[in-house]
Amino acid sequence: MILSTTEKIPGKDYEVIGLVRGNCVQSTNIVKDITQGLKTIVGGELKAYTEIMETARVTATERLIEHATSMGADAVIMLRYDNGSVTTASAEVLCFGTAVKFI
Template sequence: MIITTTENIPGKNYEIIGLVHGNNIQSKNFLRDFTQGLRNIKGGELKAYTDMMIESRSVATDRMIEEAQQLGADAIIMVRYDTSSIVENSSEVHCYGTAVKFI
């Protein structure tokens, strides 16, 4: 499966199947929140949160790919990511793109 943020895939012709997306809502762990709060006082990267967001982005991407595969897609173009806060102490990673089939 080709995943790209571009509109075109060089050398490929395709037909559009439709929008596909995946999301993941991740909550903070109390212990992680406490230790990262201490880290925030000192300054620097909040590594536990960085790792949490990397994992969340990966899960959301896998879910988008799974949806595209169910539609018989060969690639997903115009992939975008966004994040938002759903409720206090949680965040969502949402990814979406256009599923296409090579012709």
């Protein structure tokens, strides 16, 4: 599966199949919340939260690929990510784009 943030894939002609998406809501555990809360006192990267968000992005991307594959897509163009807070202890990552079939 080709994933592209651009509208065109060089050397490929295709027809649009439709919108595809994948999402993941990821939460932390109380220990990580406490340690990361303490880290905010001294500053610096909150590595546990960075890892949680990376896991959520990977999962959302895998789900997008599954959705595109189920539609018979060869690629996804205009790939984008969005994220938001669901609760104070969790965040959602949404991955979306346009599924296309090569012709």
